[in-house]
Amino acid sequence: MTVAAQILVFAGVFVILASSAGLVRAKDLLTRLHLLSPATTLGAPLIGVGLVLVNGVQLGSGAILATVVLLAVTGPILQSATARLEARHRGEADEDLPS
Incomplete structure (x- = not known):
């Protein structure tokens, strides 16, 4: 695991733990x-990018990125609703206001 990947994963875990403590x-x-917003819009993408750096370019990395993008895009919409x-x-x- 590279230093950059470790920093990204640990930063993402820290954001999620801090958000959880607030929850x-x-x-x-x-x-x-x-308080849930930082976990979905910042924590998960940091962890996802860190995991992609660890795995390199492969099909599994694509699945990780797809999941993280889906969570980052739909999370705020679901929270707003x-x-x-x-x-x-x-x-x-x-x-x-319209429904």
Whole structure:
């Protein structure tokens, strides 16, 4: 494992652990969703790129990159939709906005 790969993987793991520690302490769903964002948009891509550096160019690396890109693209969208549903449930959502 190269030094660059180690740094990327450990940085990604650190981001996910820090995000998880915040999730344990958060009491509100919206706060939890906010703290989940770094894990999906920063932590997972760092780990994925580190693993690709370790594996080199091969089919497995393509699968890792596809998974990481899918998570990084859909994670914020799902978090936003979940937050909007929670806001509607609480009666805090603006009804003038499209669904």
